[in-house]
Amino acid sequence: MSAPSRSKGGLPLFQPIRDGWNALVARLEKTQLLGRSLLWYITGWRLGIIALILAVIYPQMFDDSYVLAGCIIAIYVLLALGLNIVVGYAGLLDLGYVAFFVIGNYTYAALSRGYLVNSAKQVVPVPVLSFWWLLPLGALFAGIAGVLLGAPTLRLRGDYLAIVTLGFGELSRIFVLNVPYFGAANGLNAPPAPTVHTPLGDVDFGNFIDHTNFYYLTLALVVIVTLLVNLLRNSSLGRAWVAMREDETAAAAAGVNLVRTKLLAFATGAAIGGIGGILNVALVPSITPDQFTFNISISILVMIVLGGIGSIPGVIVGAIVLKLFDQILLNNLNDYVHGSPLVSNPGAPLHFLAGNDFNQEKFLLYGLVLLGMILLRPQGIIPDRRRQREIKEASSVESASAVGVLAIEESGDTLAGLGSAPDVTEYVGPGSDAQGREG
Amino acid sequence: MADGQTLLAVNHLTKQFGGLAAVDDVTLDIKRGQIFSIIGPNGAGKTTVFNLITGIYKPTKGEILLNGRSIAGKTPDVVLRNGIARTFQNIRLFNNMTVLENVLVGQHAKLYGDLISVIFRPPYYRNAEKRALDRAMELLAFFGPQMVALKDEYASNLSYAYRRRVEVARAMASGPQLLLLDEPTAGMNDSETAEAVGYIRRLREQYGVTVLLIEHKLQVTMNISDQIAVLDYGKKIAEGVPAEIQRNEQVIEAYLGRKAATA
Numbered sequence: 001m002s003a004p005s006r007s008k009g010g011l012p013l014f015q016p017i018r019d020g021w022n023a024l025v026a027r028l029e030k031t032q033l034l035g036r037s038l039l040w041y042i043t044g045w046r047l048g049i050i051a052l053i054l055a056v057i058y059p060q061m062f063d064d065s066y067v068l069a070g071c072i073i074a075i076y077v078l079l080a081l082g083l084n085i086v087v088g089y090a091g092l093l094d095l096g097y098v099a100f101f102v103i104g105n106y107t108y109a110a111l112s113r114g115y116l117v118n119s120a121k122q123v124v125p126v127p128v129l130s131f132w133w134l135l136p137l138g139a140l141f142a143g144i145a146g147v148l149l150g151a152p153t154l155r156l157r158g159d160y161l162a163i164v165t166l167g168f169g170e171l172s173r174i175f176v177l178n179v180p181y182f183g184a185a186n187g188l189n190a191p192p193a194p195t196v197h198t199p200l201g202d203v204d205f206g207n208f209i210d211h212t213n214f215y216y217l218t219l220a221l222v223v224i225v226t227l228l229v230n231l232l233r234n235s236s237l238g239r240a241w242v243a244m245r246e247d248e249t250a251a252a253a254a255g256v257n258l259v260r261t262k263l264l265a266f267a268t269g270a271a272i273g274g275i276g277g278i279l280n281v282a283l284v285p286s287i288t289p290d291q292f293t294f295n296i297s298i299s300i301l302v303m304i305v306l307g308g309i310g311s312i313p314g315v316i317v318g319a320i321v322l323k324l325f326d327q328i329l330l331n332n333l334n335d336y337v338h339g340s341p342l343v344s345n346p347g348a349p350l351h352f353l354a355g356n357d358f359n360q361e362k363f364l365l366y367g368l369v370l371l372g373m374i375l376l377r378p379q380g381i382i383p384d385r386r387r388q389r390e391i392k393e394a395s396s397v398e399s400a401s402a403v404g405v406l407a408i409e410e411s412g413d414t415l416a417g418l419g420s421a422p423d424v425t426e427y428v429g430p431g432s433d434a435q436g437r438e439g
Numbered sequence: 440m441a442d443g444q445t446l447l448a449v450n451h452l453t454k455q456f457g458g459l460a461a462v463d464d465v466t467l468d469i470k471r472g473q474i475f476s477i478i479g480p481n482g483a484g485k486t487t488v489f490n491l492i493t494g495i496y497k498p499t500k501g502e503i504l505l506n507g508r509s510i511a512g513k514t515p516d517v518v519l520r521n522g523i524a525r526t527f528q529n530i531r532l533f534n535n536m537t538v539l540e541n542v543l544v545g546q547h548a549k550l551y552g553d554l555i556s557v558i559f560r561p562p563y564y565r566n567a568e569k570r571a572l573d574r575a576m577e578l579l580a581f582f583g584p585q586m587v588a589l590k591d592e593y594a595s596n597l598s599y600a601y602r603r604r605v606e607v608a609r610a611m612a613s614g615p616q617l618l619l620l621d622e623p624t625a626g627m628n629d630s631e632t633a634e635a636v637g638y639i640r641r642l643r644e645q646y647g648v649t650v651l652l653i654e655h656k657l658q659v660t661m662n663i664s665d666q667i668a669v670l671d672y673g674k675k676i677a678e679g680v681p682a683e684i685q686r687n688e689q690v691i692e693a694y695l696g697r698k699a700a701t702a
Contacts, residue, residue: 228558235557236543236550236568243533243544250531252515253493253524255548255613264554386535389593 014375021376047313047382055219059212067211069327071283073320074218075276080303080319081222081229081312082272087301088310088384089238090265091245093162096169098296099149100142100270104277105287106176107138109188117181131193131205135278142274143267150266154259157248169297177289187288190281193217206282218279222316225272230312232268241265242386295363302366306373308380310387317381325365330358445507446471446649447492447523447617452501454487454673461487463673464501469617469651469666474643476652476660478684479670480693485653486528488670489619492651493525494518505617520548524610525619528653530602534595538586538605541594542575545612571612578608581645582638600631604638611642617649618642624659632656636663661685669693 059067079101086094114128129137153164176182192206193214205213232238240261243251252258281287299322307318334357337343343350358365373380379388449467453460462484469475477485490496492503494515503511510518524545533541550571551557556564579586582604589597594605603623610618623639624632636659642648654660660667661681669677669684671693677684684690 231558231560232554235552236547236571237552237554237557239536239540239544240547240552242536242540243547246533246535247531249495249515250527250533251544253495253519253527253531254545254609255516255519256544257514257516257552261552264552268554389535389595 018376044313051313051316052223056216059215064209064211066328067215068283069323071211071215071218071279072327073323074215074222075279075283076300076303076323077222077316077319078218078225078276078279079273079300080307080315081225082269082276083300084269084304084310084312084315085229085232085241085272086265086269088304088315088387089233089241089245090262091241092262092265093158094165094266094269095162095294095297095301096149096165096167096172097269097273097300098169098292098294099172100145100273101277101280101296102172102176102292103142103145103270104138104274104279105281105292106182106188106277107141107274108134108278108281109190109287110182111137112191113188131191131278131282135275138274138278139271140274142277143271145274146266146268146270147263149270150263154262166294166297169294173289173292176292183288185289187286187291189286192285193282208285211283214283221275221279225275226312226316229272233312237261237264299366302370304380306370306380308383308387310384311380311382314380314382314384321381322366322369325369326359326362330362330365333358444471445469446473446505447651448502448504448507449488449492450502450504452488452491452503453499454484454491454496455499460673462491462498462670465668465670465673465675467668467675467678469649471616471649472643472647473665474639474650474652474663476654476664476667477670478654478657478660478667482672483670484673485670486621487673489525489621489651489653492518493523493619516548519613519615522614522616523619524613524615524617526603526606526610526621526623528621528625530599530606532594532602532606532609535593537591537593538579538597539572539575539590541605542578542608542612543571545609546571546574548613574614575608575612578611581611581641582608600627600634603627603635607638607642611646611648614646615648617651619651621653622655623652624654624656632659635659639663 055070058070062070079097082100083094083097086092086097108131111126111129111134112131114125116124116126118124149165149168153161156164177185182188192208194206195202195204203213205217207213240251240256243254243256244258244261248258251261300319303318303322304315305318306322307316308314337350337353337356337358340350342348343353345351377383379391383391445468447467447469449465449469452462452465452467454462465484465488467475467477467488477488479485487496491498491511494510494513494517497512501511502509505521505523508521510521510523513521533544536544550567551564576587576590579590586601586604586608589601594602597605607618607620607623610620620639624635627635639650639652640663643650652660652664654663661684664681667679667681667684668675669687669690676693677687677690679687
């Protein structure tokens, strides 16, 4: 695929690494299984089915600490899918996405208590809203907040928008920190997700010993949101988002209402963030403002860049990879390193690592991962076709494909056979592209 | 062709950029069914007139009336909904979208872009998408079988002349009453220019669209236009049928004369 075109440019220092990577990709592509490239089997809807089956059997295979990690991973997959709408589709760089996560968290924590504090600081009892009501309500509140953030920033683009949204993210944290109703610095406790009585028996979503049911709940929401995002992407609205990202003026001249289209991107992205927040607070029994730092916004952004901006399977994989890293791999790395005789014995050469907690170096490791990614595969793990083109075009002024088409055009009669862009290989496009665009 | 009814009336239109009047008291009267050209040397304010009509700039003074209703100061998408579509001097396609998607975006105003429709896809949404797809294919077919064959090609992969055509198709997709073409033959060779002149005429015949044209190539304007207005330094210095413009001394001095001097 893009391997040969990437071999020019970049730091020569990394050329051996790049060559090795390219050779690996080339080998994977050549691996034939029943006449197809191996990668053909693990992309598009096939990848989705395989991933879903793995996700469903996952809690049956691991103990509960892993299931809990799975829940957190699934929540971050939701957040990444939400931010991808704003950044990936509409091209609006949002560095304050944590704000919507905060709104989801505090919606559930505050409204599930059964009282409000009015302006005279009197406690007013209100009906206790259940998890199932607050799930859509949290999405709604976050969506409204998305519009409120979007409205004043409509005229901003790029870096300017990033700075304002960054401020909005910090604002949300400082707001809950200073409002007694939200528990200020002490935060809030929230009831776990409730037990549901069904004719087939009770399903307990709030069990702190066994998170399997809650895991399946978050997984179900991930599946629903993924399908919804796919619908949005392959719709008139999705086209308008991409058109707006490509050229705002031309999109407006083609009839796209920029205000509405931008606000819808902010609102849907935010609503998904709100759902993530509600799930988060139902999972971890208490929240405090200091959990909701800028780092969350950044890690979600890193997830979508890592996975492939604008690509649904990409951002899902990006979120899983990054969260696996900090939920599971770092802890295992700690155990492994601390247990190794090279470290644990006093006087051993690596004994200085004995007191080291690799969780502390999380962001250093994120940074290294991101750096490696930018050098080796800037389009992400599973790139979006359009984004891949953009990156390619930026890296090579005269793209080979354009020359190809011009050549074909001159020969005239071969034109009819020109079906797809020459640079799009089967394995790049997520299945959703092929299925949905015209349907 | 023209039936004498005014489609677009531009009255005393003025646009100031700081102290500079890019467009100064310009009045135009474009009749339904006309091909109306605006010519003038570089910097005469032609594109600014387009940007004012399509809502990219807001006029400092003056009226813009489409079918007698004011559209001055409206946003570009509202202007398009009212029936004015345009192309740009430096082709502005959505490069990382396919040809077909570009033409579909051109019909956005006729489609349902709200969350409910997009998620639940009720029959009215699907019918509108179907109609949009049909119209897009029809417009591509209008530009010939090669264009249809290129429908799934990314816009940036196309040659210059094809990119121009896609942009016209995108503008026509909305079914406008008035089509604004900003130098549709710029950078084209003679045969491509002839083709462009051909399709502009066919657009009027087949779709009944009125065309407002900015054009630098005089043989094109003289050949195609029903009426020509000449701008110089933001002011309209002449207006008339091609034969009158060719004889107009002020025009020859401001436009042709200057061009002859530099050539």
